[in-house]
Amino acid sequence: MPTAISPAARYGSDAQYRLFDLLTAPLRWEVLAVALELGIFDDLTLPRAAGELAQQYGLDGEGTELLLNALVSLGVVGKHEDSYCVDGGFAPLLTSTSDISMSNLLSYLGEVRHVSADNIIALLRDKQQVQTGPEMVRPEYWSRAVGGLRSFHRSVRNPIVMDILSGLPCWPGVKKMLDLGAGSESLALDICAARPDIDTVIFDLPGVVASLGSRVTDKTRIQLRGGDMNCDDLGTGYDLIWASMVFYYARDLTSVMGRMRRALRPGGMLISFHEELNDDRTEPEFHILGRLHAELKSGPLSVARGRVRAAAAEAGFHNVQSFSLQTPFGQMELVTGTA
Ligand SMILES: C[S@@+](CC[C@H](N)C(=O)[O-])C[C@H]1O[C@@H](n2cnc3c(N)ncnc32)[C@H](O)[C@@H]1O
Numbered sequence: 369m370p371t372a373i374s375p376a377a378r379y380g381s382d383a384q385y386r387l388f389d390l391l392t393a394p395l396r397w398e399v400l401a402v403a404l405e406l407g408i409f410d411d412l413t414l415p416r417a418a419g420e421l422a423q424q425y426g427l428d429g430e431g432t433e434l435l436l437n438a439l440v441s442l443g444v445v446g447k448h449e450d451s452y453c454v455d456g457g458f459a460p461l462l463t464s465t466s467d468i469s470m471s472n473l474l475s476y477l478g479e480v481r482h483v484s485a486d487n488i489i490a491l492l493r494d495k496q497q498v499q500t501g502p503e504m505v506r507p508e509y510w511s512r513a514v515g516g517l518r519s520f521h522r523s524v525r526n527p528i529v530m531d532i533l534s535g536l537p538c539w540p541g542v543k544k545m546l547d548l549g550a551g552s553e554s555l556a557l558d559i560c561a562a563r564p565d566i567d568t569v570i571f572d573l574p575g576v577v578a579s580l581g582s583r584v585t586d587k588t589r590i591q592l593r594g595g596d597m598n599c600d601d602l603g604t605g606y607d608l609i610w611a612s613m614v615f616y617y618a619r620d621l622t623s624v625m626g627r628m629r630r631a632l633r634p635g636g637m638l639i640s641f642h643e644e645l646n647d648d649r650t651e652p653e654f655h656i657l658g659r660l661h662a663e664l665k666s667g668p669l670s671v672a673r674g675r676v677r678a679a680a681a682e683a684g685f686h687n688v689q690s691f692s693l694q695t696p697f698g699q700m701e702l703v704t705g706t707a
Contacts, residue, residue, distance in 0.1 A: 399438045401478055404471050408439075409462035415451035461523070470523045476516030483661040491664040501665040505617065510551070511575035517551035524696055526558050529610070529641070532693075532702065534562070538637055542566055542607040546631065548597060549614025553580045556590045569593055569603050597624055602631040612641040615676065616669040625683030632707035638685060640703040644673045654698035671701075680705040 403409060406425060422432035436452045439445035444458045460466040480502045483491075490498050503509050533539055546569045547555055556568040567589055570580065574594035584590045593603060598619045609628050618624040628638055643655045649672070650656060659670050680688045685705030693700045 395438075396442055397478065397482070399435065399442060400444070401475070402435065403439055403444075404462070404475055407464065408436075409444075409454050409459070409471070410464055412445060412452055412454040413459060413463060415448065415453040417451055421452075468523045470519070473516065473519040473523055476513075476519065480516070481658050481661055483664070488660075488664065495665060498665070502662045503666055504662050504669060505666045507573045507575055510573055511579060514552055514576060514579050518554050520697075521552050521554035526555055528693075528695055529555060529612070530558055530562065532639070532641075533559070533608075533610070536608075536637070536639075538608065544606050545569070545608040545610060546571055546603060546606045548602070548609055548611040548628070549617070550580075551576065551613075553583045553590065555610070556584070560586060560589050564589065567591065569606070571595065571597065571602055597627070602627055604631055604633075606632050607636050608632075609636070609638045610641070611638065613643075615640065615642055615671060621675065621679040622682045625679045625685065629683050629685055629705075629707045634707060636707045638680065638703075638705045638707065640676045640680070641700055642671045642676060642703075643698055644675075644701040645670050647673055652699050658698070676701070676703045 408421070411421060411424065418433035418436050419429050421427075421436070422429040425432070436445060437447070440447045440452070444455055444462065445452050446455050454462060460468050461470045463469060464471045483501065487498065487500065491501070536542075542563075543565065544567045545559070548571050550556065550570040550572050553570060556570050559566055559568050569591045570577065570584075571593045572580075573596065577592045577594035580592060584592060595601065597614070597617070609632060611628070615621055615624070625638075632638065643652070645651065645655060649668070649670070655670055663669055677688050677690055680703060685707060688703065688705040691702045691704075693702055
């Protein structure tokens with residue numbers, strides 16, 4: 369007998385789908401954050417039953433199974449015959465002992481970026497009254513952020529940066545470079561390992577630099593320089609300046625660019641690595657939403673489209689060029705110029 373009803377393959381409007389997806393979005397993160405907090409991924413490198421894990425953590429058995437099923441629905445854990453195991457592609461990123469673990473990074477970024485609806489309203493009403501949230505324009509914020517930045521650099525960012533640097537035509541000739549607003553010693557260490565003939569200068573705020581000293585053992589190859597890029601001496605004779613996600617703190621970007629141009633040897637290269645927003649400052653979503661908490665707290669930070677290129681040209685850089693790159697941390701713009 370043919371069935372009396374013939375359901376449509378897909379009901380509802382795109383807008384309805386989008387709204388239900390937005391409703392679900394925070395839960396995706398909360399479930400992942402719970403698993404990171406409990407260290408579940410470290411215990412799921414081999415298949416385990418929900419009951420076993422519940423017993424190990426002293427948790428409710430039924431609830432643990434619900435949580436594990438939710439992790440399976442996210443696609444980060446697999447389930448086979450009632451045993452759970454972290455998915456192979458995610459294992460090195462989510463287990464805490466892996467070299468490229470993102471577990472500390474995700475917890476750090478979750479704290480920095482996420483903000484409750486109540487706190488957004490409080491920030492909109494009177495941000496001076498809100499005691500919490502990232503104050504990225506204050507030097508003290510960056511002294512506390514070093515661990516989070518280090519974990520970002522090691523797990524995700526440095527392999528991308530090393531690929532960019534080693535692809536530069538000028539790279540084989542680079543003997544001295546500056547990592548401006550480095551945030552951690554991690555890139556300098558990777559450069560030192562790949563190219564022991566390069567001397568790297570790490571320039572950052574004095575509080576940040578002070579906390580990096582103990583991690584830099586080879587002080588002949590890696591030099592630490594504390595200061596404010598707006599007014600303090602950046603050093604001289606660089607073949608390359610790498611400036612990544614630091615221009616938000618330039619009081620006058622053209623003037624800082626001029627200081628960088630003079631710090632380079634003639635013919636040396638500046639590389640800027642920053643996001644760029646569209647002219648309406650509404651895209652890309654990753655940067656707009658990701659910065660909302662920090663910007664509600666401290667005012668707009670993100671770099672507008674063309675801003676770096678224009679400042680580089682105004683400051684006298686030649687052959688200014690721009691390249692858009694897709695990265696796991698959003699679309700980025702690489703701007704290069706020659707001194
Ligand atoms: C968003 S982090 C970027 C770190 C790293 N460059 C990266 O790409 O991940 C911003 C960095 O700029 C540094 N910074 C902020 N203001 C600065 C200033 N006036 N002079 C030099 N560095 C500054 C901070 O200490 C921090 O390390």
